[in-house]
Amino acid sequence: MKALSKKTLITVSGPTAIGKTKFSINLSRVLNCNIISCDSRQFYKELSIGTAVPSIKELKTVKHHCIQHKSILDTYTIKDFQKEALTIIKNEFKIHDYVIMVGGSGLYMDSVINGLDDLPNINNQVRKNLNLKFEEFGIEYLQKKLKKLDPVYYNNVDKQNPRRLIRALEICISSNRPYSSFIGKQKTTHEFNLFHIGMKTNRELLYNKINSRVDKMIDIGLLEEVKNLINYKKLNALNTLGYKELFLFLEGKTTLKESIEEIKKNSRRFAKRQITWLKRKKDIVWINNDVNPEEIKRNYFDFK
8 A cells, every 4th residue: 555645544443452542552652643532432531441441651651632521411422523523633733644543433433534414403302202212111112113214224223222223213203214314425525644444353362352351340440430420320421331231230130240241241242343333344454453553654654
């Protein structure tokens, strides 16, 4: 691949626990640039252990944007992130040739790369009703409803993510049109280059890394972190891996061992969905998770 000569946004994607944080920090040091997090749970200052926020040492090593800069009580949408990230990128390019955007939240990354589709306004009562149905009948209700109203999107969506199911359903019901008829229309052009890195490793190693990371999170105090947040468990920000499973334990619905095993299982499933999402993209440069960032610099960013 020809070396890139303009200002370049480098995106680093990959399944959870593969080592995106460490690699991105090392690459940023090699390229002398800063990092934007597009992990939608690392935005919140109340969430640290369960979201694998970079350590204090790592945060001091290189400047990170969009890390723990919001509260779970704040309203911070994907559109808010897109606007903020594009402003950061513009400002960073006044100083540096590169910016790295890293995270496992594909939709947030895509909002910056591809833009956001022009979606219709939502009837607030529709959203309220769907949330009530979800509380009463569970995620199966949302899945069946979406399969009926938009089978195309149903076949692609993460069916275990109630927020995405509700988002699609509220569009379907409010507009009387399938959600899939609105998405994928936006085409965005940028004044900078895009270079997409996808991290990979063999599945057995990845699953072992996931299991080990969950054990470490428990050892360093994830349960205590979750205890301090139980009064906010109905917030969307808390409907996330590592928190929702431990809420069930604190409510006496599971044992601690069962909750920990559920976190591991759900994390492995999440990683599998992330891999499937990334494999659909055609412009990713795939690298092994143990690659030396100096090699990436030599192959793609050196001009001598």
